[in-house]
Amino acid sequence: MDAQNGSAIAVDALVKRYKGATAVDGISFCLEPGSITGLLGGNGAGKTTTIAMIMGLVTPTSGTVTVLGAQMPKDRYRVLHRMNFESPYVDMPMRLTVRQNLSVFAQLYAVPAIDERIASLAAELELAEFLDRPTGKLSSGQKTRVSLAKALLNRPEILLLDEPTASLDPDTADWVRGRLDRYRIEHGATVLLASHNMTEVERLCERVIIMKKGRIEDDDAPERLLARYGRQTLEDVFLDVARGRGQHREAAQ
């Protein structure tokens, strides 16, 4: 299915090379509206570069990325107000209070009734007690919740998450996953989630794309991956793929 046929995100023969090094090597996939997909892969697999190309932050060497019908990065301003993201590679300005940060981004995204939206997100994400505290004074779990609030400010139809629970304790991470899932169900958002955390992907995602050295090594529903690889957990599937055992196992079967 391509973008014209209704995919929220369509990636076709996408390649990104940096001075001889290939970060992404001819990948293709489509994401259905309202779906949640995990992008798995080790360090340097090409997950972040793929997400950056979908966001229009990085120009592909070849291939195309289409988001909500707009080609990225050329037509990005047609759709950026309908997307949002969260990544450990960016921070919110530390000296600004949480309320100031959220209010600036709400204005950038032309969110109507900004104060009400911030109040509603603060209640939903349990931010109310530190809304007027400088963002830099928060714990990493609190900062993640603020980043999540920023990512949900404009009620995005496309939500791109790059390791959203990295460096969080298990309890906070679980709480964040619950909120993300609820948002997707309530708003019908399409979510693409890059992660190292197999439990997270297993819990949230209805489809998993496994990348290795810039290529897609496998792409299927978690339960089908488990069945095909004959494994109990996605972590074992991931290790099979990372260590090149996947093809052998499948061939043997």
Next chain:
Amino acid sequence: MSGRDTGVEFSVNRVAAMVRRYWYLLRSSWPRILDLIYWPAVQMLMWGFLQLYVSQNAGFFARAGGAFIGSVLLWDILFRGQLGFSISFLEEMYARNLGNIMMSPLRPVEFIAALMIMSIVRLSIGMIPVTFLAIAFFGFNLWALGFALAAFFLNLILTSWSIGIFVAGVLLRNGLGAESLAWTIMFLFLPLTCVYYPVAVLPDFLQYVAWALPPTYVFEGMRALLIDHVFRADLMLEALAFNVVLFAVASLAFLKLLQSARVQGSLLQTGE
């Protein structure tokens, strides 16, 4: 949320959002505000006292009342204007917020407009008190220049924005490794734009370079006004023409560097 978005529309709201972001930062930190006033004041006092001393011992300098202090103040408009622009931009890199900004619907032209506004805000905080200090210590009233001051200011701030825009492009493309450019690039203009001496002092070949730089016309114009008591409108118009070209070239360079940053992936990692 706006429905249709053509990619070229300009939003005052988004510019206001960015100005608010920088204003919140500025008012949250008194050392940042103090820093805006500190150097202009020290510079003005040092040069002012030097002029006072020289003018008591040399006839020409006695006649050229205020030319040195005027040069210092106008130089600071040029230098601090660019610095105000560049520092606001650098704040995004220091805060690792550039990805959030670049991923938002904010257009490059709106980002630049917000940085221009902040350069004027920062300049005003730093320079207005210093102009009153110049009156108090040396009896030099910059404001008395009236319309001429407006013409000088317009031309100097346009140059400072052009340089600021170019530096922002280089920072986007090369990351914080190019940070020193933001602090030092304007010093190349100090000898070439003849801030403290007439263009005629330069060797012939450098005079061609000097006359290709808009601030040269402003500093010559200021000396004509303070020493010969003549307002040279022709110099201001020539400066404006050069500024329009410089601004267009800097804006094109910024867009090219931004495009190159997207190709190189440097918007993701804006560190060293």
